[in-house]
Amino acid sequence: MSFPNRVTKAHATGNDFVVYLDRSGEYEPTADEVRFLCDRHFGIGGDGLIRLTRPDHVSDLTDEQLSRTLAGGARWFMDYRNADGSLAEMCGNGTRAITLFAQREGVADSTEPFRLGTRAGVKILTPKGNMKPYGADVFQVDMGEWAIGALDAYEVTIPGTPGSARGTFVDMGNPHVVAVIEDAFASLPVVEELDLATKPEVNPKIESDQNVEFVRVDDIDDTAGSGEATMRVNERGCGETLSCGTGLCATGIVLRAKTGIDHWDITVRGGTLRVDVSDHDVKLTGAATLVADIDVLR
Numbered sequence: 212m213s214f215p216n217r218v219t220k221a222h223a224t225g226n227d228f229v230v231y232l233d234r235s236g237e238y239e240p241t242a243d244e245v246r247f248l249c250d251r252h253f254g255i256g257g258d259g260l261i262r263l264t265r266p267d268h269v270s271d272l273t274d275e276q277l278s279r280t281l282a283g284g285a286r287w288f289m290d291y292r293n294a295d296g297s298l299a300e301m302c303g304n305g306t307r308a309i310t311l312f313a314q315r316e317g318v319a320d321s322t323e324p325f326r327l328g329t330r331a332g333v334k335i336l337t338p339k340g341n342m343k344p345y346g347a348d349v350f351q352v353d354m355g356e357w358a359i360g361a362l363d364a365y366e367v368t369i370p371g372t373p374g375s376a377r378g379t380f381v382d383m384g385n386p387h388v389v390a391v392i393e394d395a396f397a398s399l400p401v402v403e404e405l406d407l408a409t410k411p412e413v414n415p416k417i418e419s420d421q422n423v424e425f426v427r428v429d430d431i432d433d434t435a436g437s438g439e440a441t442m443r444v445n446e447r448g449c450g451e452t453l454s455c456g457t458g459l460c461a462t463g464i465v466l467r468a469k470t471g472i473d474h475w476d477i478t479v480r481g482g483t484l485r486v487d488v489s490d491h492d493v494k495l496t497g498a499a500t501l502v503a504d505i506d507v508l509r
Contacts, residue, residue: 213240214248214262220255220502221312223304224346225453225481227502229254230261230309232316233290236268242296247509249294249449255505258449259302261309262290263318266328271298276330283333284326287318291329293448301331301384303456307350307499310336315501331355331384339496344476344483346498351485354460354493358382362468366414367423372406374398378413378423379468381461383493386421388413389458389465393427402427402441407451420447424458428466429478437474440466444479453481460486460493 215238218231229248231238240248240260249257266272266280266288280288289309291299306327313319313327324337332355339349360380367378367390376390376397392399399405402425411423423445430439442462444455463475463486475486484497 214238219504221308223307223499224497226304227257228261229257230312233262233264245292245296258452260292280328285328285333288328295448297448301329303495306334306352311499349498351496369411379465381464383457387461388421389424389461391426407445422446422458424462426462438472440477442477442479454479463488
């Protein structure tokens with residue numbers, strides 16, 4: 212068995228994970244074990260699994276990635292796996308959940324920024340405590356650099372659902388296509404009525420599989436330079452989730468490109484989060500929760 216007997220269930224705005232601490236590097240899970248632990252019927256259930264370990268215990272990292280991680284000041288690494296067992300570059304909500312877990316385990320300070328290694332680079336998480344309207348145990352994550360493609364360059368459809376929308380590619384260390392629906396380009400149903408149990412299709416096809424976000428603008432305050440939006444997401448490797456941190460950031464980036472507004476409160480099925488976009492980086496603010504410690508009998 213390549214995972215410890217005791218693991219923890221955690222979530223960040225409903226994006227849920229099985230997490231554990233692996234100080235010595237002896238618990239690198241197999242894909243089958245990830246699928247078992249994340250199975251909602253036969254396992255514990257989760258959108259993904261996170262092993263918190265030392266960077267040099269992550270076997271798929273290249274020497275260059277390891278060097279960059281250590282040079283970035285990260286002494287701990289978020290080894291994230293999708294629920295289907297595949298490796299993932301990054302999970303914005305996962306960074307908050309694993310940092311709260313790291314604080315409890317004594318490897319992160321509850322009052323100081325925490326440098327966390329990921330396959331998409333080092334992320335800095337700043338604890339904010341309780342913060343309305345975002346909740347308790349809130350963290351602001353510096354998600355780093357981003358890149359955006361041509362606006363509305365992709366057609367997004369959902370098999371079995373009539374209509375389509377135009378989507379924009381965003382690279383957050385992992386790939387996203389963001390479709391702002393209920394605008395002049397879209398003929399899909401409203402956000403709340405979409406069937407996101409079915410995997411959306413993106414054309415022209417992107418070489419790597421991608422997350423797909425569907426977004427509605429709810430309000431814009433030009434004086435304050437802020438807006439409100441609603442988002443749903445289908446994540447590669449796990450289907451629809453209640454929240455997606457990198458997807459929220461990708462959404463804020465596309466909304467900024469379309470409206471000129473930098474600051475967004477975005478509501479997903481798991482809650483409301485803050486996205487602040489600049490030319491050089493994007494920051495995500497939201498809550499995290501530790502749910503339970505679980506003894507695995509298998």
